[in-house]
Amino acid sequence: MRFVLGVLLGGGALGAYLWYVGPGAVFGRAAAVPGWAVAAVAVLVVAEATVDGVGVWASVRPLNGGLSARRSVQFAYAGDFFDVLSPAGPVSSEPIMARFFSVATETGYSEALGVRSVAKYAKSAAQLLLSVLLVSALFVGGAAPQSLLLTLAGAAVALGAVGVAIVLARDTIARVAIAAIAPVVAAISGLYRSDPHGRDAVVDAVARFRVRVAAFRDTPGLIALIAVGGLLEQLLTAGALWVALSGTDTSVALVAIVALVPLPQAASVVPVPGSLGAYDLLLAGALVATTGAPAANAAAAVLVVRTFGLGVSLAGGGVAVAFLRGWRP
Numbered sequence: 248m249r250f251v252l253g254v255l256l257g258g259g260a261l262g263a264y265l266w267y268v269g270p271g272a273v274f275g276r277a278a279a280v281p282g283w284a285v286a287a288v289a290v291l292v293v294a295e296a297t298v299d300g301v302g303v304w305a306s307v308r309p310l311n312g313g314l315s316a317r318r319s320v321q322f323a324y325a326g327d328f329f330d331v332l333s334p335a336g337p338v339s340s341e342p343i344m345a346r347f348f349s350v351a352t353e354t355g356y357s358e359a360l361g362v363r364s365v366a367k368y369a370k371s372a373a374q375l376l377l378s379v380l381l382v383s384a385l386f387v388g389g390a391a392p393q394s395l396l397l398t399l400a401g402a403a404v405a406l407g408a409v410g411v412a413i414v415l416a417r418d419t420i421a422r423v424a425i426a427a428i429a430p431v432v433a434a435i436s437g438l439y440r441s442d443p444h445g446r447d448a449v450v451d452a453v454a455r456f457r458v459r460v461a462a463f464r465d466t467p468g469l470i471a472l473i474a475v476g477g478l479l480e481q482l483l484t485a486g487a488l489w490v491a492l493s494g495t496d497t498s499v500a501l502v503a504i505v506a507l508v509p510l511p512q513a514a515s516v517v518p519v520p521g522s523l524g525a526y527d528l529l530l531a532g533a534l535v536a537t538t539g540a541p542a543a544n545a546a547a548a549v550l551v552v553r554t555f556g557l558g559v560s561l562a563g564g565g566v567a568v569a570f571l572r573g574w575r576p
Contacts, residue, residue, distance in 0.1 A: 250334040250520055257523030264528050268542045276495045276547035284494030285551070291487035292555040296563065298483060299323035301476030305469045306366035309462055310352035310359065321567045322347065328564025331521035331557060338515055341367060347571045357452040361459030368410065369470050370477030374509040375403045377478060381506035390503070395537050399510070421457065425449050481508050487555075488530075491548035492540065499538045507533045521560070527553055 265273050300320035307313040307322075314322065325347065329340035341363050348359035379399045385391035413420065429449045437443035463470055485505040492499050510533050514525035527549050534545040 250332070253334055253336070253519040254523060257517075257519040257521070257525065260524035261527050264524075264531070265546060268546050272543035273546045273550065276544050277550050280491065280494035280547070280551055284490050287490045288487045288494075288551055289555050291483050291490065292552065292559055293563075295480050295483035295487065296324055296327055296556075296559050298476060298479045299326070301479065302366050302370055302473045305472035305476065306362045307348055307352060307359070308469055309362060309459065309466065310348070310354045312352075314351060318351070321570065322351070324560075324564045324567035325571055326564075327560035328568050331560045331564070334520060335518045336515055336520055336522055338518070347573060350572050355452070355455060357455040358459045361456040362463075365460055365463050365470075366473050368406075369473045370480075371509070371512065372403075372406055372410075373474035373477045374481045374512075375399065375406060377481065378506045378509050379403050381502055385503060385506065390500070391506075392537060395533075399506075402513075417457065421453050425453055428453075481505060484508050484552075487552050488534075488548055491551045492534075492544065494551070495544040495547050497540050497544040497548070499534070499540055503538050504534070507537060521557060 297320055300316065300323040303323045303326070304314060304316060304319035307319070313319075322344065326340055326344050329343045330337040333339045333343060342360060345356055345360040345363055348354075348363065349356045352359070379396075382391050382396050382399050386393065386396045425446070429446045432449050433443045433445060482505060485501060485508045488508070489499065489501045489504050492504075507530070511522075511526045511529035514522040514529050517525040519525060527546075531542070531545045531549045534540050534549070535542050
């Protein structure tokens with residue numbers, strides 16, 4: 248029911264936006280995209296989903312040697328699957344995937360969640376930093392509005408401040424987390440265990456989470472590889488959107504699209520499966536506001552890219568999930 252409600256809300260928001268722009272114009276532009284552009288978008292979308300395996304490989308490397316390149320790609324596709332199907336959207340996909348990572352690497356849930364939390368932060372920070380640099384260059388050249396520069400710069404500062412605050416207040420955060428989680432763990436584990444997990448189990452789990460996070464200080468190369476993987480994803484997503492826009496006879500500078508790609512990721516805080524509606528509205532709106540692209544063309548291009556993106560996540564990701572092992576025999 249939660250999933251259905253989320254899809255209805257997200258789909259309703261998207262439908263309202265298309266109605267505002269003009270559904271006939273949007274679908275007409277999308278249907279007129281030539282075959283070569285559609286094929287190119289499909290290839291770029293698949294490449295973007297595959298490149299995510301770079302960050303997966305680097306992030307889980309500390310867990311008993313991590314995963315092979317092939318299995319890292321499999322887990323990347325599986326993560327995309329849960330990004331779409333998880334009722335709470337992309338925010339809840341990592342906790343779900345942490346279970347599969349822990350089983351595959353024969354470690355614990357806390358360790359897997361720790362390394363993947365670092366990966367998410369490092370990837371987002373790298374993508375946002377690149378966007379700030381590109382928008383700064385465009386602003387100096389008079390090709391980007393000040394509002395966009397301030398928005399991205401503010402997001403980058405906020406992300407950095409959150410990271411610093413977490414490091415400085417890590418002990419306090421750990422105590423608060425233990426106090427909040429321990430009663431929940433005891434209540435839930437009491438449903439299926441005769442001896443429910445107590446406070447000590449939560450303290451141990453939080454400690455193992457912190458150890459895994461702190462261990463990345465000794466492996467800066469892995470952090471750099473996670474960042475590179477995130478930047479490649481950003482470039483491929485921007486390339487797919489640029490091709491789709493070209494297919495609607497809309498000329499937009501690729502560098503501007505690269506700068507805009509991380510902006511709609513803020514939609515992941517909206518608890519809707521696949522950020523349906525929220526992501527599409529933010530991306531199409533940002534394209535119109537910053538590049539001057541016609542609203543119908545921008546919406547059509549986003550619709551084409553997202554159709555392939557969601558399709559690859561559900562189809563390829565579904566196959567990948569089918570071969571994961573969720574528990575130890």
